Amino acid sequence: MTEIFYSQDHEWIALGADGLAVIGITGHAQEALGDIVFVELPELGRAVAKGEACAVVESVKAASDIYAPLAGTVAETNQAIVDDPALVNRAPEGEGWFFKMRLADPAGVTGLMDRAAYDAFLGTLS
Amino acid sequence: MGVGLARTPLDGLHRRLGARMVDFAGYEMPLQYQGIIAEHKACRTKAALFDVSHMGQVEIADPHAFAALVPGDIAGLKPGRQRYTLLLNQAGGIIDDLMVANVGAHLLAVLNAGRKAVDVAHLRGHGLDITTCFDRALLALQGPQAAQMLPEAAHLRFMDAAMLSIEGIPCIVTRSGYTGEDGFEIGCAGAAGEALAELLLARGAVPAGLGARDSLRLEAGLCLYGNDIDEATNPIAAGLGFALSKKRLAAGDFLGADALRAALAEGMAQKLVGIRLEGRAPARAGAGIQHAGETVGRVTSGVFSPSLNAPIALGYVRADLAEPGTALDLIVRDKPLAGVVSPLPFLPHHYAR
Numbered sequence: 001m002t003e004i005f006y007s008q009d010h011e012w013i014a015l016g017a018d019g020l021a022v023i024g025i026t027g028h029a030q031e032a033l034g035d036i037v038f039v040e041l042p043e044l045g046r047a048v049a050k051g052e053a054c055a056v057v058e059s060v061k062a063a064s065d066i067y068a069p070l071a072g073t074v075a076e077t078n079q080a081i082v083d084d085p086a087l088v089n090r091a092p093e094g095e096g097w098f099f100k101m102r103l104a105d106p107a108g109v110t111g112l113m114d115r116a117a118y119d120a121f122l123g124t125l126s
Numbered sequence: 127m128g129v130g131l132a133r134t135p136l137d138g139l140h141r142r143l144g145a146r147m148v149d150f151a152g153y154e155m156p157l158q159y160q161g162i163i164a165e166h167k168a169c170r171t172k173a174a175l176f177d178v179s180h181m182g183q184v185e186i187a188d189p190h191a192f193a194a195l196v197p198g199d200i201a202g203l204k205p206g207r208q209r210y211t212l213l214l215n216q217a218g219g220i221i222d223d224l225m226v227a228n229v230g231a232h233l234l235a236v237l238n239a240g241r242k243a244v245d246v247a248h249l250r251g252h253g254l255d256i257t258t259c260f261d262r263a264l265l266a267l268q269g270p271q272a273a274q275m276l277p278e279a280a281h282l283r284f285m286d287a288a289m290l291s292i293e294g295i296p297c298i299v300t301r302s303g304y305t306g307e308d309g310f311e312i313g314c315a316g317a318a319g320e321a322l323a324e325l326l327l328a329r330g331a332v333p334a335g336l337g338a339r340d341s342l343r344l345e346a347g348l349c350l351y352g353n354d355i356d357e358a359t360n361p362i363a364a365g366l367g368f369a370l371s372k373k374r375l376a377a378g379d380f381l382g383a384d385a386l387r388a389a390l391a392e393g394m395a396q397k398l399v400g401i402r403l404e405g406r407a408p409a410r411a412g413a414g415i416q417h418a419g420e421t422v423g424r425v426t427s428g429v430f431s432p433s434l435n436a437p438i439a440l441g442y443v444r445a446d447l448a449e450p451g452t453a454l455d456l457i458v459r460d461k462p463l464a465g466v467v468s469p470l471p472f473l474p475h476h477y478a479r
Contacts, residue, residue, distance in 0.1 A: 034158060034162055034337065035161050037406065037408070037430040038406045038437075040459075056407075056459065058430065060341055061337050061340065061341075
């Protein structure tokens with residue numbers, strides 16, 4: 001079973017059986033951004049530090065950075081959201097994933113939130 | 127939401143419609159309801175309803191005194207007609223851009239929300255007798271179906287103004303707007319604002335927020351005060367020369383006239399241009415503009431155009447690079463994005479002339 005964790009930057013990170021972590025933005029994040037019209041993804045092989053800006057989403061009105069929730073190396077990117085940025089709005093926590101990383105330290109996910117903790121975190125924002 | 131923000135008379139309606147509210151010029155305003163792209167397209171294909179009550183409605187008693195502060199032909203503004211004009215400072219810079227209508231008994235000006243206090247001080251400082259009506263509601267009904275949805279005002283032509291009753295609500299209606307589409311701006315007492323909005327929604331108008339208002343005005347090549355024009359901006363450089371009366375420039379009988387005549391004689395160092403980008407990444411306000419590796423200007427407004435499905439921008443560039451077709455680089459996240467100077471408006475206007 002895939003374990004999914006959440007960051008305070010409204011990103012999710014799913015640890016797959018292949019040892020790669022899939023990163024995307026949450027439903028809350030896509031709703032806050034509005035209609036997404038452009039996505040820029042990191043280059044394959046790029047080493048990123050925890051919290052480093054490594055992708056960009058643009059809505060009609062504004063640009064937002066996507067941060068690496070943990071340190072690691074970019075292993076795969078989702079061309080589908082480059083071709084169809086609105087896919088992030090339609091399926092943020094599924095087909096609209098951003099990139100996969102090989103984590104420098106997979107145990108680092110314990111510092112992130114589980115779904116219940118993230119939902120509670122969302123409750124503190126409004 | 128910030129403390130001490132003002133709310134428009136339509137605030138309750140926005141919340142019932144599920145709007146996402148943002149702070150704009152000291153007001154809590156709807157950014158969007160269903161989404162910017164859907165609202166934008168509703169305005170281009172049907173009709174959209176915007177709350178623009180944050181803008182300042184001001185009655186001006188003496189047209190002659192007002193004329194001394196603007197470069198337009200106010201003496202020639204007949205009852206029932208409206209005109210776009212500018213409040214200028216001594217240096218020819220733009221204090222505000224505004225619509226002014228002759229409604230018979232007085233002039234009615236509509237000021238930008240963020241400039242109300244400055245404008246009122248400026249007008250009163252020059253001895254004008256003005257009455258602020260900032261508690262009134264102002265709605266914009268915009269789109270190709272606007273006239274069908276407002277048959278009470280369908281007899282008006284572009285830039286006409288009239289006092290009308292809409293289902294018993296006394297309104298001041300002008301056939302104008304800020305989207306490039308046919309449409310109306312409708313002022314009424316604040317207390318009647320929600321009822322007026324509800325009846326226009328019942329006639330089929332789609333509620334639209336500030337997000338769509340911005341993308342629509344940019345496609346229409348219309349300046350936004352504070353972004354594309356300000357007190358340091360010359361109307362000639364901003365492409366607003368159409369608002370300068372040749373007769374009044376020659377007479378030099380308005381504040382800022384001397385500076386504008388000198389600027390016209392000297393020529394402009396910079397000009398506001400439209401820019402179409404080649405990729406899908408938008409360039410936003412503040413992005414540098416380069417030509418042949420040299421910085422030649424900066425972006426003042428940028429958006430992803432829902433109609434063109436491509437990013438567009440307005441920006442000032444060196445005057446010799448303002449010709450449509452000129453290739454420019456817009457610097458976004460330290461990388462150059464290819465763009466080309468485009469004629470304005472980006473999309474043809476559809477006014478009921």
